[in-house]
Amino acid sequence: MTFDRVPGVLGRIVRERAQDYADAPTDLGPARPRPRLFHAALAREGLHLIAEVKRASPSQGRIADLDPRAAALAYERGGAAAVSVLTEPRHFGGDAQALLDVTGALTIPALRKDFVVHPAMLREAAEWGARAVLLMVSVLGEAVGTYLEYAHHVGLDALVEVHDDAELDIALAAGAEIIGVNNRDLTTLHIDLRTAPRLIRRARDAGFTGLLVAESGYSAPADLEHVRGLADAVLVGSSLAASGNLERAARDLMTA
Numbered sequence: 001m002t003f004d005r006v007p008g009v010l011g012r013i014v015r016e017r018a019q020d021y022a023d024a025p026t027d028l029g030p031a032r033p034r035p036r037l038f039h040a041a042l043a044r045e046g047l048h049l050i051a052e053v054k055r056a057s058p059s060q061g062r063i064a065d066l067d068p069r070a071a072a073l074a075y076e077r078g079g080a081a082a083v084s085v086l087t088e089p090r091h092f093g094g095d096a097q098a099l100l101d102v103t104g105a106l107t108i109p110a111l112r113k114d115f116v117v118h119p120a121m122l123r124e125a126a127e128w129g130a131r132a133v134l135l136m137v138s139v140l141g142e143a144v145g146t147y148l149e150y151a152h153h154v155g156l157d158a159l160v161e162v163h164d165d166a167e168l169d170i171a172l173a174a175g176a177e178i179i180g181v182n183n184r185d186l187t188t189l190h191i192d193l194r195t196a197p198r199l200i201r202r203a204r205d206a207g208f209t210g211l212l213v214a215e216s217g218y219s220a221p222a223d224l225e226h227v228r229g230l231a232d233a234v235l236v237g238s239s240l241a242a243s244g245n246l247e248r249a250a251r252d253l254m255t256a
């Protein structure tokens with residue numbers, strides 16, 4: 001699979017990741033049971049927080065020198081239902097050890113947040129203790145259905161991310177159980193908080209009965225009013241990571 005058609009910053013990142021995994025074996029190993037712990041954490045009544053361990057990003061540069069384990073434990077104490085851990089090294093300051101440190105310490109489930117371009121990344125995520133992976137329709141296109149099967153094979157839930165109507169149609173056709181709508185256009189890095197509520201309504205109108213996650217750009221309780229009663233969860237990184245007190249920031253953000 002080549003990624004020449006993926007534009008902008010995102011294109012650069014995914015081509016780098018494809019190069020990183022160019023020689024990795026495609027074998028997923030034996031099938032593992034899927035306990036659906038990430039799904040279960042978000043499926044209860046109400047709006048849940050997926051708090052992200054995010055040390056840097058293309059839009060913000062350096063955010064905070066977080067210790068991943070301490071950060072994730074603070075998020076857990078602050079009421080997060082799940083954590084997202086970046087493992088992309090060049091632009092987000094992530095690595096395998098960050099995920100291993102988090103999954104070794106937490107009781108809530110962890111999502112491996114990376115730019116999945118190769119089946120080996122799913123096998124790794126399972127081996128490193130993640131309960132879910134991010135699959136981006138903007139990167140994988142129609143192949144997201146195949147990657148969804150790979151994720152399930154290794155026992156992982158998948159957060160299938162979309163940003164526009166065409167990507168949502170692909171996620172629905174692929175049989176996604178959890179769809180994330182990213183408010184951030186990953187080509188321009190522009191954030192529009194109207195994107196998630198619009199596409200979430202569209203998914204429900206199309207008969208989608210799975211879980212819906214609103215992603216990116218949330219920093220205050222008032223921001224969440226756009227998605228309260230619509231989304232099952234919000235995925236928040238930069239504002240929490242930069243707060244200086246992750247436990248309190250997580251708790252304060254979700255207080256209606």
Ligand SMILES: O=C(O)c1ccccc1NCC(=O)[C@H](O)[C@H](O)COP(=O)(O)O
Pocket residue numbers: 009010052054057058059060182184186189215216217218235236237238239
């Ligand atoms: O965050 C970025 O600048 C970025 C740039 C290019 C590709 C992906 C990027 N971020 C991934 C995400 O969408 C976020 O990490 C996640 O949704 C949390 O967003 P935020 O709360 O705005 O940090």
